Amino acid sequence: MKIGFVGLGKLGYPCALAMAAKAHDVLGYDVNPGNMNHAPRPYNEACEDGVTPMSTMLKSSTLRFGSLAAVVEHSELLFVAVQTPHDPRYEGVTRLPAERVDFDYSFLVDAIKQISAVTKAPKKVIIISTVLPGTIRNHVLPHASELLRICYNPYFIAMGTTIRDFLHPEFILLGVHDPDTARAARAFYATICDAPVYCTGIENAELIKVAYNTYIGMKIVFANTLMEICHKMPNTDVDAVTSGLKLATRRLISTAYMEGGMGDGGGCHPRDNIALSWLARQIGLSYDWFDSVMVARERQTEWLADLMCSYDLPKGLIGYAFKAGTNICVGSPALLLAHILEQRGHRVFRYDPVVEQAEQDLSQMPPHVFLVGTNHPQFARLNLPNGSVVIDPWRFVSANQGVHLVRVGAAA
Numbered sequence: 067m068k069i070g071f072v073g074l075g076k077l078g079y080p081c082a083l084a085m086a087a088k089a090h091d092v093l094g095y096d097v098n099p100g101n102m103n104h105a106p107r108p109y110n111e112a113c114e115d116g117v118t119p120m121s122t123m124l125k126s127s128t129l130r131f132g133s134l135a136a137v138v139e140h141s142e143l144l145f146v147a148v149q150t151p152h153d154p155r156y157e158g159v160t161r162l163p164a165e166r167v168d169f170d171y172s173f174l175v176d177a178i179k180q181i182s183a184v185t186k187a188p189k190k191v192i193i194i195s196t197v198l199p200g201t202i203r204n205h206v207l208p209h210a211s212e213l214l215r216i217c218y219n220p221y222f223i224a225m226g227t228t229i230r231d232f233l234h235p236e237f238i239l240l241g242v243h244d245p246d247t248a249r250a251a252r253a254f255y256a257t258i259c260d261a262p263v264y265c266t267g268i269e270n271a272e273l274i275k276v277a278y279n280t281y282i283g284m285k286i287v288f289a290n291t292l293m294e295i296c297h298k299m300p301n302t303d304v305d306a307v308t309s310g311l312k313l314a315t316r317r318l319i320s321t322a323y324m325e326g327g328m329g330d331g332g333g334c335h336p337r338d339n340i341a342l343s344w345l346a347r348q349i350g351l352s353y354d355w356f357d358s359v360m361v362a363r364e365r366q367t368e369w370l371a372d373l374m375c376s377y378d379l380p381k382g383l384i385g386y387a388f389k390a391g392t393n394i395c396v397g398s399p400a401l402l403l404a405h406i407l408e409q410r411g412h413r414v415f416r417y418d419p420v421v422e423q424a425e426q427d428l429s430q431m432p433p434h435v436f437l438v439g440t441n442h443p444q445f446a447r448l449n450l451p452n453g454s455v456v457i458d459p460w461r462f463v464s465a466n467q468g469v470h471l472v473r474v475g476a477a478a
């Protein structure tokens with residue numbers, strides 16, 4: 067199929083590559099010319115789709131680039147994956163401000179206006195960008211040319227595993243505005259995977275997208291509540307408790323995210339919770355559940371800061387990427403922890419070999435109280451200065467003699 071792709075950022079570029087790898091004729095456009103090439107990107111992509119490493123996909127990629135007009139002209143289906151950013155204060159790496167705001171839709175609106183300006187014939191347009199319910203109808207469609215036949219198709223993709231998640235989705239979600247475009251999208255995805263396609267109204271799809279992300283944040287807050295209980299109650303162990311709960315697959319859904327550890331992170335989940343908290347206030351929701359999830363995330367991080375401060379040692383973070391195996395730090399709960407410690411007047415040593423792409427020998431520095439902020443597998447065995455303390459919210463590290471290890475939530 068002839069595919070056009072507008073917005074070749076963290077989501078768009080890997081997805082366009084994957085579409086090309088599935089033998090589609092993909093032409094991409096980005097307003098930033100620096101993104102219209104196959105140069106290495108500044109973030110890691112855990113790039114296995116189960117079969118094809120990203121490097122192989124890149125070497126043989128047929129993904130090409132062109133002007134917006136050429137991309138529009140070329141495409142039978144035109145995907146739009148431009149950013150809908152949040153104010154940096156709502157990323158989840160600093161304390162929650164008292165007020166709440168919606169995402170910034172100006173890039174999406176501009177992209178739709180620009181596409182409209184160069185569209186000469188009816189065009190099937192698929193919008194991927196994350197938005198709150200009501201946005202496409204109220205803020206985007208009024209700027210779209212009548213020639214644009216729109217379908218909303220948000221992606222349930224995790225940053226860092228974009229290609230794998232694109233090729234192996236749990237389900238495909240279509241918010242149908244133009245039924246012909248939805249039909250074409252369904253035919254397209256049949257060439258990518260055999261996941262079920264769920265068609266619904268645009269607003270439902272908008273809500274499903276952010277609800278999916280915030281549900282994950284809620285599960286993590288719940289698991290971390292259990293972790294804190296177990297840390298405070300004798301003879302309890304968080305992993306034993308969550309392992310029991312994970313057997314309840316009939317009534318508690320899936321076992322994913324049911325682990326005590328650091329708070330939820332990344333570029334999507336915290337910000338979606340905060341945006342839904344804004345929506346809760348806008349529509350006068352009887353109880354702002356999303357706010358509670360974010361406040362709990364912040365308090366749980368604050369409690370980990372308390373644990374570190376209970377040791378009279380300099381403070382250090384081992385790992386600050388938002389999750390294991392990636393160098394992405396957006397929305398990192400470890401950075402929120404550093405922020406809280408710095409607000410309390412501490413200097414915080416930080417080390418993350420995946421982010422910094424360099425190993426350091428920590429054993430020669432003065433003793434610290436370290437907290438393992440990211441469960442990168444290489445931290446399983448740590449060599450640290452004698453007299454140090456390691457607080458491990460993941461309960462997976464071991465350390466040399468002379469280091470006191472605190473396994474958060476584990477039975478003593």
Ligand SMILES: NC(=O)c1ccc[n+]([C@@H]2O[C@H](COP(=O)([O-])OP(=O)(O)OC[C@H]3O[C@@H](n4cnc5c(N)ncnc54)[C@H](O)[C@@H]3O)[C@@H](O)[C@H]2O)c1
Binds near residue numbers: 077078221
């Ligand atoms: N990154 C992810 O894994 C992920 C997952 C699910 C959903 N999303 C959603 O997808 C959208 C894109 O996210 P992202 O992380 O790729 O953002 P990004 O900022 O990395 O990429 C957006 C790209 O769009 C380009 N762009 C902006 N305006 C444009 C225009 N008018 N014409 C052409 N290109 C334009 C930018 O230059 C940029 O390269 C967001 O709404 C995000 O919430 C992202």
